[in-house]
Amino acid sequence: MNGGADLGGMMGFGPVIEEENEPNFHAPWEARVLGMTVALGACGLWNIDQSRYARESMQPADYMKSSYYHVWLHGISSLLKDRGMITDDELVAGKQLQPAVAIKRKLLPQDVHAVLMAGGPANREQTGAAQFKVGDRVRTMNTHPTTHTRLPRYARDKAGIISKVHGVHVFPDSSAQGLGEAPSWLYQVTFTATTLWGEDKNENDTVSLDLWQPHLRIES
Amino acid sequence: MHSHDDDDHSHLTDTEARVRALESLLSEKGYLDSAAVDEIVQTYETKIGPQNGAHVVAKAWCNPEFNAWLKDDATAAIHSLGYTSRQGEHMVAVFNSIDTHHLIVCTLCSCYPWSVLGLPPTWxxxxxxxxxxxxEPRSVLADFGLELPASTKIEVHDSTAEIRYLVIPQRPDNTESMNETDLAKLVTRNAMIGTALVKAPGATS
Incomplete structure (x- = not known):
């Protein structure tokens, strides 16, 4: 979706300002939001792509002015409400008013280490040959889906070169909609800065993105 | 500015109260164990951070076989050191050289190699x-005080998939006598994102 999260190439946000000796969390609630976001994933009622879609669905103006843990708080609140796990009335009352929804599992403290160390690999068994190989010239699709996509606006309808073949990965554009993982070949595609941004850019510079086969077609 | 600094005291207090209410509701409904949340927070506060990535970089500088493995299959090489955790399942290492400088970003969200760098900084x-x-990567690098010649190629990597990128900075001059442990202490988080170079001990720029 062309939402507030698709920031590549926007202007006017000012300089990058680094905080010296920045802590991981600036308030206790930020740590709780991080921990809750990770822990709630174990309930098995959404995948990582659905959780990214929930965050980027925030009103663009709100998204751009919110701190990242505010965005995450918005994300889990919206996922929990969409699945009927909690209601606004319960949040106001501060207690349970509706029966709980069935979850696949609850993350227990003794399992945290193993779950974090195992991660959640996105690669899948390879079925069928890759359509492209390193060195192929491709063009990205000109597409503006209202749903989640990992093809940012700034890289649509642009010609680039396949610079790496990563293997077969879950296709987030499908998975975020709950339409299944639709595993697809994933490639690193390299674009020159002048292709993406115009002739006044440094001709040495490049930007590479990791894109899936459905985002690409061969460029003649 | 876009940061936590926007939050005045009352807003912070509101959010704190809201998050506490949410956590307590989720526990009451049986979805969440607060002790698991504590454990997750503790892990990122104390165990997983840029020291992991610094170890990978220093090993790559000292050990040609490991360096070659990292180029060929960064996932296997990094996992062999025990850094297997989430947001590090699929790794690619990119190597800075005299001709090429790499910079990592995630324009769409905040994808970042947690397993080797920990949680991302706010910026x-x-x-x-x-x-x-x-x-405009060059002007972003300038914000970090890093000015590279126009002849140096800048390769920006936008982390649009579950592949996580780690920059292997150039080893500074005059560090031949240093061992892996001491070298790791020179390697900063920013150098592994690509917004800094690694400086030799005592170097001013």
Whole structure:
């Protein structure tokens, strides 16, 4: 979706300002939001792509002015409400008013280490040959889906070169909609800065993105 | 500015109260164990951080076989050191050289190699960096005090998939006598994102 999260190439946000000796969390609630976001994933009622879609669905103006843990708080609140796990009335009352929804599992403290160390690999068994190989010239699709996509606006309808073949990965554009993982070949595609941004850019510079086969077609 | 600094005291207090209410509701409904949340927070506060990545970089500088493995299959090489955790399942290492400088960004969200760098700093997740790194990387690097010659190729990597990128900075001059442990202490988080170079001990620039 062309939402507030698709920031590549926007202007006017000012300089990058680094905080010296920045802590991981600036308030206790930020740590709780991080921990809750990770822990709630174990309930098995959404995948990582659905959780990214929930965050980027925030009103663009709100998204751009919110701190990242505010965005995450918005994300889990919206996922929990969409699945009927909690209601606004319960949040106001501060207690349970509706029966709980069935979850696949609850993350227990003794399992945290193993779950974090195992991660959640996105690669899948390879079925069928890759359509492209390193060195192929491709063009990205000109597409503006209202749903989640990992093809940012700034890289649509642009010609680039396949610079790496990563293997077969879950296709987030499908998975975020709950339409299944639709595993697809994933490639690193390299674009020159002048292709993406115009002739006044440094001709040495490049930007590479990791894109899936459905985002690409061969460029003649 | 886009940061926590926007939050006045009352807003922070509101959010704190809201998050506490949410956590307590989720526990009551049986979805969440607060002790698991504590454990997750503790892990990122004390166990997983940029020291992991610094170990990978220093090993790559000292051990040609490991360096070659990292180029060929960064996932296996990094996992062999025990750094297997989430947001590090699929790794690619990119190597800075005299001719090429790599910079990592996630324009769409905040994808970051947690397993080797820990949680991302606020600037990495914020609009100024995410919007500008792809269109004007040189001016972003200048914000960090890093000016590279126009002849140095800048390769920006936008982390649009579950592949996580780690920059292997150039080893500074005059560090031949240093061992892996001491070298690791020179390697900063920013150098592994690509917004800094690694400096030799005592170097001023």
């Amino acid at each position: 990495y997740k914020s609009p100024p960096f995410r919007s500008r790194a792809v269109i």
